Amino acid sequence: MANICRASRKDFRDAVVEAREAQDGWAGRSAFNRGQILYRMGEMLESRRQAFVDVLVGTAGYSADEAVAEVDVAVDRLVYYAGWTDKFAQVFGAVNPVASSHFDFSVPEPSGVVAAFCPETAPLLGLVSCMAPVIATGNTVILVVENDAPTLALDLAEVLDTSDLPGGVVNILTGYREELREHVGGHRDVDAILSVGASTEERTILEREGAESVTRMEFRPDRSPAEWRSGESQSPYWMTPFVEFKTTWHPVGR
Amino acid sequence: MAELEAAPDTARELLFGDEWEYAPAPQSADHVRLADRYGSFIDGEFREADDYFPSINPATEETIAEVGLANEAVVDDAVHAARNAYESTWRDLPGKERAKYIYRIGRMIKEKSREFAVLESMDGGKPIRESRDMDIPLVAAHFFHYAGWADKLEYALPGPGRPRSLGVCGQIIPWNFPLLMAAWKLAPALATGNTVVLKPAETTPLTAIKLAEVIQEAGLPPGVVNIVHGAGEVGSAIVEHPDVDKVAFTGSTEVGKHIQKQLAGSKKRLTLELGGKGANILFEDAPIDQAVKGIVDGIYFNQGHVCCAGSRLLVQESVAEEVTQKLRDRLSTLRVGHPLDKNTDIGAINSKQQLEKIRRLVDIGEQEGADKFQPECDLPENGFWFPPTFFTNVTQSHRIAQEEIFGPVLSVTTFRTPEEAVERANNTEYGLAAGIWSDKGSKLFSISQALKSGVIWGNTYNKFDPASPFGGYKESGFGREGGKHGLLPYLEHPSQSWQPQTPTNGSPSTKPESSTSVEASPEPKADGT
Structure with a gap:
């Protein structure tokens, strides 16, 4: 049907450079602005709804109903996380009532550059479900995509390109995770890894290699397209593994 | 006492020479009941x-x-x-x-x-x-x-x-x-x-x-x-x-x-x-005397055996001389001695092994060309002791500026601009704690936002409280201890522990089933019969 790029280690390294370059600027934007951009991504995806439905039916073997449902939920999911951007710190941060005379507060900050191994199922919604919570808090991300309809990932890239998303915030690599996982785990400039549907072997490799630079690791099971569509597959607890809580103290006095 | 007439830019100090003798104030250990x-x-x-x-x-x-x-x-x-x-x-x-x-x-x-x-x-x-x-x-x-x-x-x-x-x-x-x-x-x-x-x-x-x-x-x-x-x-x-x-x-x-x-x-x-190499950043507009006290507390507290110790002092060039002079004066009055003496500021190094590590890194500091300052102190004959020490003329690449010494040893470097201070402070694999000393609130908070560090002490250092989350960025580890955030590592939210209810075969796949569906079968661990 088409020849899809098979990402190499060098591609991954280059993607990390881009993601690192973009990270400070993305995190430095206001949470409100990040929310607007995620919302815009939802709008742009919706405007190409039919094209995505066609690919899901034609390439991924979806029924028409299922395809429509997947695209609609993907749009909703972008909107869901768009709304979280400027509420997350309020819900998960804290002002800490310390006993001494200090003003003391904790805020979430992004972990930095996140590599995400995307699910094998739900070639559109799975990607969106991994990408949106990670970038919502100000991380940049490298999505590693291996599924039966990888052209959807490239179509999604076009959506992102027209959504005011700064370059480098989302990087998409299609390829074989088996070829990349050791390198991703061991890359010292990757701050955190999300892996959906990792086999025990893959999990072992990622954790072993990641330990060299104390990489944060989050593993989630893959699920059926229907389960990806369910409300249980979106939650702020997809965001919490990719933030660091910073606690700041200052004396209170005259 | 001619010393009191000293030039205004040096610290006032009282010098008693040998006129007063030090009187120890030991805490009794009688009420400690221990078996053999x-x-x-x-x-x-x-x-x-x-x-x-x-x-x-x-x-x-x-x-x-x-x-x-x-x-x-x-x-x-x-x-x-x-x-x-x-x-x-x-x-x-x-x-x-x-x-x-x-x-x-x-x-x-x-x-x-x-x-x-x-x-x-x-x-x-x-x-x-x-x-x-x-x-x-x-x-x-x-x-x-x-x-x-x-x-x-x-x-x-x-x-x-x-x-x-x-x-x-x-x-x-x-x-x-x-x-x-x-x-x-x-x-x-x-x-x-x-x-x-x-x-x-x-x-x-x-x-x-x-x-x-x-x-x-x-x-x-x-x-x-x-x-x-x-x-x-x-x-x-x-x-x-x-x-x-x-x-x-x-x-x-x-x-x-x-x-x-x-x-x-x-x-x-x-x-x-995990470990740390905390930067204590001192700006020229800081309350200097307060800051010097904070720097001393930041590194010499608990003999420097503190993962969040402020072991790197970054001081703005314009006040560097004044600050280092005050540090010398302050260090000369610190009392190194028996831990049970209520006047002791710096107790014993925890173990022989740790003492050797501190000595080794301090030797390396000297070999690499940094200038060491150590006050004169009488150290007891038995036990493990190390006097409070700081190095000037330290560069970023020196091992004493990069490695965690976990002892009463401070390295001092200077900077010119806030950007340089942030760059230096973040230039480490660690990210546990940092201090900022400045009277300018807007600057203090902009620097604190830029530091990759889990705890930031503004105009204070080494403060702890059960309600306050503590933990690191980068190679200082992950997870928080203290407060609400300290509960999260011991709990699982249902959305984190969610497992697929059906095998993940929603889309036709040419590859064999991933192991997730096998692992999805629930273990009967939860039944406490």
């Missing part, structure tokens, strides 16, 4: 051991008591006791009932605080002023704080669904704040309904043993807390035990990485609180 030897604490009882090792007083090198060395079989017994207690009582006990035990432990520590403080200083070498005024009060406060969380956990993890406990936690703690680290580990684990196998550091096991006595006296169900003793092999046996669900480690980054590697593929939860 103690074993591991398993299933509510102290056990005899096959082998014992001495726990010595680093200020005198005398043995205080002997402690039973655990081995794999002992660790296995401890884990079984913890599992049994988890399933038979603790997990299903209502939060408010768990809270009562934890409150009681906090209360009893408070009642015995003098004994705990003295023993902590004897076993670890820290000044009694610190163990009495800081360590032990914080220990009691920590149990009090977390006791109150036990019946309010659904407020700690907002959203639909009740958070769940994890099971058996293996907790490994360091020697720098022995009882405080035990409290940081135990209190949140117990409040969340987990049970524990705790391993104190081999050089400082004694206050944890006294804590086991308190736990026994408080009537905590046997097996909820088990304490085993020994060095790295015992820690390893805990980490690798198949029935441990979660590992929490505080210690060096090197060991932390090793543990993360050991756990690869095991599906055990992990939190790490």
Whole structure:
């Protein structure tokens, strides 16, 4: 049907450079602005709804109903996380009532550059479900995509390109995770890894290699397209593994 | 006293020469009751051991008591006791009932605080002023704080669904704040309904043993807390035990990485609180005298055996000379001496091994060309001692500017612009703590936002509180201890533990089933029959 790029280690390294370059600027934007951009991504995806439905039916073997449902939920999911951007710190941060005379507060900050191994199922919604919570808090991300309809990932890239998303915030690599996982785990400039549907072997490799630079690791099971569509597959607890809580103290006095 | 007429830009000081003699103010150790030897604490009882090792007083090198060395079989017994207690009582006990035990432990520590403080200083070498005024009060406060969380956990993890406990936690703690680290580990684990196998550091096991006595006296169900003793092999046996669900480690980054590697593929939860190389950034608009006091507290507190120590002073060029002069003056008045003397500022180095490490890195500092300052001090003949030290003329690439020394050694570098200060402060693999000294609020908060560091102290340093989350960025580890955030590593939100209900075959796949669907079959671990 088409020849899809098979990402190499060098591609991954280059993607990390881009993601690192973009990270400070993305995190430095206001949470409100990040929310607007995620919302815009939802709008742009919706405007190409039919094209995505066609690919899901034609390439991924979806029924028409299922395809429509997947695209609609993907749009909703972008909107869901768009709304979280400027509420997350309020819900998960804290002002800490310390006993001494200090003003003391904790805020979430992004972990930095996140590599995400995307699910094998739900070639559109799975990607969106991994990408949106990670970038919502100000991380940049490298999505590693291996599924039966990888052209959807490239179509999604076009959506992102027209959504005011700064370059480098989302990087998409299609390829074989088996070829990349050791390198991703061991890359010292990757701050955190999300892996959906990792086999025990893959999990072992990622954790072993990641330990060299104390990489944060989050593993989630893959699920059926229907389960990806369910409300249980979106939650702020997809965001919490990719933030660091910073606690700041200052004396209170005259 | 001509000295008082000194030039206005130097510190005023009173010089008594040899006219006054120093009078020690020793804290009595009479009320510390200790047996000659103690074993591991398993299933509510102290056990005899096959082998014992001495726990010595680093200020005198005398043995205080002997402690039973655990081995794999002992660790296995401890884990079984913890599992049994988890399933038979603790997990299903209502939060408010768990809270009562934890409150009681906090209360009893408070009642015995003098004994705990003295023993902590004897076993670890820290000044009694610190163990009495800081360590032990914080220990009691920590149990009090977390006791109150036990019946309010659904407020700690907002959203639909009740958070769940994890099971058996293996907790490994360091020697720098022995009882405080035990409290940081135990209190949140117990409040969340987990049970524990705790391993104190081999050089400082004694206050944890006294804590086991308190736990026994408080009537905590046997097996909820088990304490085993020994060095790295015992820690390893805990980490690798198949029935441990979660590992929490505080210690060096090197060991932390090793543990993360050991756990690869095991599906055990992990939190790490590792090393640091804290930057203390002093701007020219800071209140200088206050800042100098903060710098001294930041690095010489607890002999510098502090993972969040402000071991790198970054001082703005325009005030560097004034600050270093004040540091010299201040260091000359610090009293290095017996930990039980109430006037002691800097106690004994925790162990011979640690003393050797400090000496080695300080030698390297000199060899690499940095300038060392050390005040004259009379050090006792026995025991392990190191005078407060700082280096100037340090560059970013010097090992003393990069490696965690974990001793009373400060490196001083200068900067010109705030951007340079941030760049330098962040130029390390660590990211635990940092200090900022400035009278300008907007600058202070913009710098604090730019620092990659889990704790920022603005115009203060080394402050701790049970309600305040603590933990690192980057290679200083992950997870937080303290406050609401300190509960998260011991709980699982339903959305985190969600498992697929059906095999993941929604889209046609040419590849074999991934292992996830196999692992989805629920283990009947939760039935406590």
